[in-house]
Amino acid sequence: MKAIELFAGAGGLGLGVTRAGFKTLDVVEWDRWCCDTIRENRKRKSAGMGHWPSPREGDIRDFSFTQFEGKLDLVTGGPPCQPFSLGGRHRAHQDDRDMWSEAVRVVRETKPSAFIFENVKGLTRATFATYFNYIFLQLTYPEIDMRDGEAWLDHRARLEQHHTSNGSSALSYQVLPPEVLNAANFGVPQKRERVFFVGFRSDTGIKWSFPRETHSREALLWDQLHGDYWDRHMVAKRDRPMDIGKGAARLRSKPVLKPWNTTRDALVGLPDPELAPRAKSEFADHRYQPGARSYPGHTGSPLDEPAKTLKAGVHGVPGGENMMRRPDGSVRYFTIRESARLQTFPDDIVFHGSWSETMRQLGNAVPVDLAHVVANSVGGHLKAATNKKGNS
Template identity: 80%
Template sequence: MKAIELFAGAGGLGLGVGRAGFKAVDVVEWDRWCCDTLRENRARGSSIIRHWPEPREGDVRGFSFSAFEDKVDLVTGGPPCQPFSLGGRHRAHQDHRDMWSEAVRAVRETRPSAFIFENVKGLTRATFQTYFSYIYLQLSYPEITLRDGENWIDHRARLEQHHTSGGRSGLSYRVLPPKVLNAADYGVPQKRERVFFVGFRSDLGIEWSFPFETHSRDALLWDQYRAGDYWDRHSVSKKAKPVDRRGSQAASRIRERPEELPWRTTRDALLGLPDPELNPRGCAKFPDHRFQPGARSYPGHTGSPLDEPAKTLKAGVHGVPGGENMLRRPDGSVRYFTIRESARLQTFPDDFVFHGSWTETMRQLGNAVPVDLAEVVARSVREHLDIGLARTARA
């Protein structure tokens, strides 16, 4: 199955989609550092990306997708999230970086069987509720376009009238109510929440729901403080085991062993990587694994605990914030995550390298979708498309 990747960034969403069995036929990204990252990994033959086409570098508003009409099965992407980020200025549709209309245009021009778009949790805030529903309606009826001189509020009203009238003429999609997924609940060693918009072309008659969570905090607490398997797995002696009274108390209230797998922790993610501060010579065989000095801790800026999923890695408008991108050891000391460690937390493969300085690379990683989370969603979409398209072919 063929896919188009918009707003590709460093490739997290696209890698997951590729693992799910889709082949990228077009990749679009405006940032030169991200494009350099994609090009180098493509040239190196890294992972799925070696099969990607040369990325189209530039503003998506200047590209046409009409050549792919009825030739792709999936359109994916993460329109720039700064207009909606909790750490941004919250300007939404007033922000020139808002690219949702371009995502809708790509769907309109290509008519894919399905699409997957994702964004930050901040998009679901009450202050964006009206615009959130506008995105949903545009994706449902991409051929009902904004008229000359029409503002987005009036366009939304027209889309809503079409929706409530039950009109289904022209290109339309069954769009699931968008859902916020916590990456930790799907085996990613990071507490990262993203909202996903998933839709299937209406004529395919596909019924779909978001994949069930496979991992949980309760299962981790049981593993750590009831069964003790977690510490045995990491060869942590009873004497060296960190004291966490809150975790122990929470575990004592769990009556039965949870069915889910344990949340993956920072310690799980970094398994096999030498500490770059304590053992810099041992890091040479791991690309992008170098110590970054300058980390410090203060109230509200304490780093990610070793034995929990990491905090959400962030890009930062004015550089890396620090607290979210630091490791906090059991003794309370802190250091910055290396690029390789951050890539592990985002579930990029170890052979994947990044272009740019540490700050620039952390921006790429902070904006990325965890590869494993993207794969879970895309694989479920692929499975339903296989069934739906086969049924349509028989009809």
């Protein structure tokens, strides 16, 4: 199976797609630091990136993709999310960083069997409902392109009319109602919510649904109250939280799903770079970053829950998401390696740029494990459809 990766960033989504068995034919990213990260890991042959092509560095609007027409099983990417981010100015279609139209163009030019696009949860806010529907309609009918000088609302009206009249289109996709997936519910040690748009070309006949959640908070509470969570982490009884029993008291039996993975789970084997500065040298990108401080509303991520959502900002991130909070109440910034663990990047992946630049890369990334779950499900359905067609 063959794929291309748009808006690749540091490669989180692309790594999940590679792990799901897709061969990456093209990687596009405008940011030079992200491209340097990908190039370095290609050279190192890290985590499957050794089989990636060198990234096309630049503005996607300057690139053509017609050479891939009819050759792709999958197009993936995360169009820049700043227009929809809760931390941004919420300008959506008025923001020149909104690249959804480019994502649709690539689908139109390549006609892949399927696509996976992801974005921030903020895209689902009521404020953006009209534009959210516009994105959905564009992905459903990518060949109905915007006319020269046409306003996006007029384009949306044409798409809506086509949709409600059951009009035919040479190229159309069955797009599931987009869902917000919480990465923690799929084993990622981070409470990170992303919205996914997944579509299959209509002529494939594929019926698909989003993967079921595999992990839960209730299972974590059960493990901490009745299981071996504290013992396997060698946490003394005096250092265990006193309020665990309250949350688990209503659980009458062991939950079916697996426990959420916690920050403590993610950091197993990593020495504290502040308390053990010599040992940290055994791990790449694991350097202590001074300056963290706690104040009301800025308290960091507790060790025994999934981490808060890593953010692309660093100093001044409102909730202290990029800090860890130790049981004694002290805080420090996550190192790059720890942040990569929270985003489920393999340890052999290294990053280019300063700490703040790399934290931006990681804060914008899709957790590799979450990307793999979605891509693996999509890939499985594509393979089944191909086998069925071959046997008919």
